[in-house]
Amino acid sequence: MSHYYQTHAITLHRRDIRENDRLLSFYTQDHGKIQAMVSGAKKIKSRLSGHLEPFAVVELGVVRGAKINKVTSAQCIFRYSRLMENIDKMMCAGFCLRFLNKMVHVGVPDKKIFTLLVSALEAINTEEPEYDVKIFNAVFTLKAMSLLGYAPELARCVVCKSEDMNEPIIFSFNKGGIVCARCRKGVEGENISEKERLFLQKSLQINFYEAMHPNEDEALYKKYNTLVSRFFMYHLPVSV
């Protein structure tokens, strides 16, 4: 295995270590999440630091180490500079970065997660949010959870596998999806309407541009946020 590689990367997190060094987490196109050190990152004229600000895609050169990887080159390819213009946008983008930094294990390559992050940042960069940014964050959470192996079953009952929903149905967090009226006895979960079930399904298909311009009613979004956050907390009990 080569000791050196280059890949596109997005900075997820930065932490100072020792006097002048910094340990960064990246989500990379080819190697999944990685951690690597930048030597002298805090010196005023650091050659690399300027390229490693958050909210940018960077061409990164990394040397693998026995204990720690080192960043040897960094060239900014694209900066999502319009993100900085609006506190709501920065919060949305910051949420996406924190989510992946906390939820994804190091060294598990997944191009779909890189693509998810790029498309989220592109939408936040170019669109003005028309609604509470919590909706965007919930859509990102459910999409990311699905890629990480926690996709909820929303098309059929998780117990009897029937597609005939036979209301009233519930969303069971521990069973990972919808439970129909016939099977719901004794199962813990949240009552949901057919409209809410359909919106959960739809949210996994819409792109992030649509998530920036919601067009459903407020009560539906409120319920959606609650369902996604409870589903998330059940499976990944970590604060983002």
Ligand SMILES: [Zn+2]
């Ligand atoms: Zn059933």
